[in-house]
Amino acid sequence: xxxxxxxxxxxxxIVLDYGAVIQKILVKDKNGKSTNxxxxxxxPSKYLTDxxxxxxxxxxxxxxxxxxxxxxxxxxxxxxxxNGVHLHGGKDNFSKKHWKIVEVNYKTDPYVKLQYKSKHxxxxxxxxLIATVTYKxxxxxxxxxxxxTTDRSTVVNLTNHSYFRLDDEDYIDDYDLxxxxxxxxxxxxxxxxxxxxxxxxxxxxxxxxNRRIGSTRLDTPFVLDLSxxxxxxxxxxxxxxxxxxxxxxxxxxxxxxxxxxxxxxxTQNYPDAPNQKHFPNSVLRPGEKYHNVAIFKFDLVH
Numbered sequence: 001x002x003x004x005x006x007x008x009x010x011x012x013x014i015v016l017d018y019g020a021v022i023q024k025i026l027v028k029d030k031n032g033k034s035t036n037x038x039x040x041x042x043x044p045s046k047y048l049t050d051x052x053x054x055x056x057x058x059x060x061x062x063x064x065x066x067x068x069x070x071x072x073x074x075x076x077x078x079x080x081x082x083n084g085v086h087l088h089g090g091k092d093n094f095s096k097k098h099w100k101i102v103e104v105n106y107k108t109d110p111y112v113k114l115q116y117k118s119k120h121x122x123x124x125x126x127x128x129l130i131a132t133v134t135y136k137x138x139x140x141x142x143x144x145x146x147x148x149t150t151d152r153s154t155v156v157n158l159t160n161h162s163y164f165r166l167d168d169e170d171y172i173d174d175y176d177l178x179x180x181x182x183x184x185x186x187x188x189x190x191x192x193x194x195x196x197x198x199x200x201x202x203x204x205x206x207x208x209x210n211r212r213i214g215s216t217r218l219d220t221p222f223v224l225d226l227s228x229x230x231x232x233x234x235x236x237x238x239x240x241x242x243x244x245x246x247x248x249x250x251x252x253x254x255x256x257x258x259x260x261x262x263x264x265x266x267t268q269n270y271p272d273a274p275n276q277k278h279f280p281n282s283v284l285r286p287g288e289k290y291h292n293v294a295i296f297k298f299d300l301v302h
């Protein structure tokens with residue numbers, strides 16, 4: 001397993017080739033102390049048995065897909081499902097693959113670029129897909145660029161699955177959270193979208209205005225305000241670290257696991273878009289390029 005470290009005067013980033021995992025993001029807190037703002041394992045070998053997708057690139061389709069498959073141009077494709085749900089690309093998804101480190105730049109605006117070639121019908125998905133993820137540091141922001149091409153029509157939805165924790169506390173209840181998300185996707189008990197959207201107004205999902213997370217626990221696909229590329233903001237008053245998230249994607253899944261105190265900002269297309277024709281298009285065709293950008297900007301509040 002290979003490990004790459006890049007840094008600038010604001011951020012140190014440690015990446016693994018296994019799962020294209022972000023192992024650590026180190027930024028300075030209000031006292032100048034270096035703080036790791038993502039949950040991760042100190043020993044890279046631990047990721048081989050990880051079941052939480054810690055820091056990994058998730059694909060070929062992030063989120064949930066219903067019906068055990070999908071149809072493209074009248075051809076049916078069957079994918080691995082458990083209790084009627086296909087999750088995060090299947091049994092041996094992109095988070096469990098060794099990616100190739102294709103380029104590293106240690107100079108101005110340092111970056112590391114990784115590539116994975118997913119063969120036709122891997123996990124049931126059509127097309128030979130070439131996926132790349134580039135982690136780039138520009139000033140106080142981490143840019144995550146997912147790209148992909150295919151030799152036949154397929155569905156693609158990639159995301160990074162980092163669990164953010166801006167301090168060393170055992171809870172995130174005191175964090176302030178703000179989301180530019182006026183709606184969320186209604187889901188079943190299995191967390192599959194019903195196809196309907198609901199307003200966040202008057203619900204526990206309303207973070208339009210900055211407020212404490214409190215006891216709210218989320219595993220929720222939010223619809224982004226497309227007039228604003230800013231997803232939202234997270235603040236720990238203990239460390240004074242704030243994180244703003246931006247994306248070109250139409251949705252974000254906000255996930256606060258029961259198991260440990262952290263929060264995921266999974267910027268992506270809608271879950272189950274391959275089976276919900278009125279959802280944003282998830283089909284990538286030959287000659288097209290999938291381009292998904294997420295930016296996480298770190299700062300201090302006073």
